[in-house]
């Protein structure tokens with residue numbers, strides 16, 4: 375088959391590939407501890423499930439408007455006001471199957487050949503993949519361990535050119551768990567305003583934060599006109615399999631994204647959208663408990679990793695990932711990923727799955743029980759001894 379040339383530019387998310395390899399080993403009887411998956415291991419809160427069941431029983435089984443049902447878009451407008459202090463309109467909100475399509479469709483609508491997009495590296499691999507796919511030029515912005523995986527403002531400014539069309543930021547961050555400070559966000563806002571650059575602010579981990587409050591780019595004064603706010607239900611509410619996300623963006627862009635929805639998904643699942651209203655408006659106790667449980671696991675895994683010779687790990691402030699430095703083990707991150715899966719039966723991701731600045735690191739997701747994390751760490755300790763023998 376002769377594929378379109380653009381397919382050679384499309385990247386992937388290695389997490390899904392490692393999961394497939396891990397499952398193949400499990401099928402052969404090998405025990406695997408899964409620390410590669412970017413999704414909460416909790417069940418979706420009960421009241422949200424009940425709302426979905428009720429919606430199905432009420433007959434919410436038909437197409438919905440492509441941009442989303444109005445009551446959900448209104449609830450999102452309210453949530454953005456409550457959480458970010460910014461007034462938006464229903465016409466600026468688009469609901470999509472997961473937050474990924476907001477990323478994909480806004481880049482598809484805006485970026486063309488020759489346009490440069492600055493994006494965090496290491497970062498969510500889909501940024502680089504989609505920029506390449508549409509013919510844009512990805513410009514990696516290094517995130518630096520010594521700065522708690524924030525970027526250097528001078529380095530950031532040096533990457534901006536006359537061709538920069540968009541800047542992607544992500545806080546709390548995948549894969550490092552780092553968060554950007556208000557000052558970092560202000561630097562981006564200053565540059566974007568001066569140079570008329572669009573900003574895509576990916577805030578899907580905004581609720582999973584262990585110190586202080588989430589600083590949203592969207593809350594900065596005067597940025598709304600050039601910002602796409604991307605958020606969703608997957609991570610906060612343990613709803614990855616429901617496929618529910620949303621974006622808030624200037625109305626003229628929202629119209630283009632709606633058109634892309636019409637041409638692709640038609641709409642997001644209707645009964646899921648009804649349940650999503652309950653996610654936004656219902657009780658938060660279960661979601662708060664998720665974060666407290668993640669905090670315990672974070673402290674456990676950070677201490678455990680730092681106890682393994684050759685590994686050092688800073689304490690992340692958000693999300694449910696750690697990004698330990700493994701440079702002292704003198705093996706490439708990719709080889710180490712394979713060694714740990716095949717020898718230790720522990721599935722983790724090479725830092726390079728998140729871009730070239732991820733070399734020398736691994737990503738662990740601690741969306742797993744303390745018991746399993748403990749077993750995983752013990753196995754890694756043993757497997758690394760074999761490595762040096």
Ligand code: PLP
Nearest residue numbers: 412472473474498548606608619
């Ligand atoms: N943005 C980041 C940084 C992510 O890590 C993910 C998922 O892993 C997404 C966006 C997309 O999430 P979803 O499409 O499940 O809403």
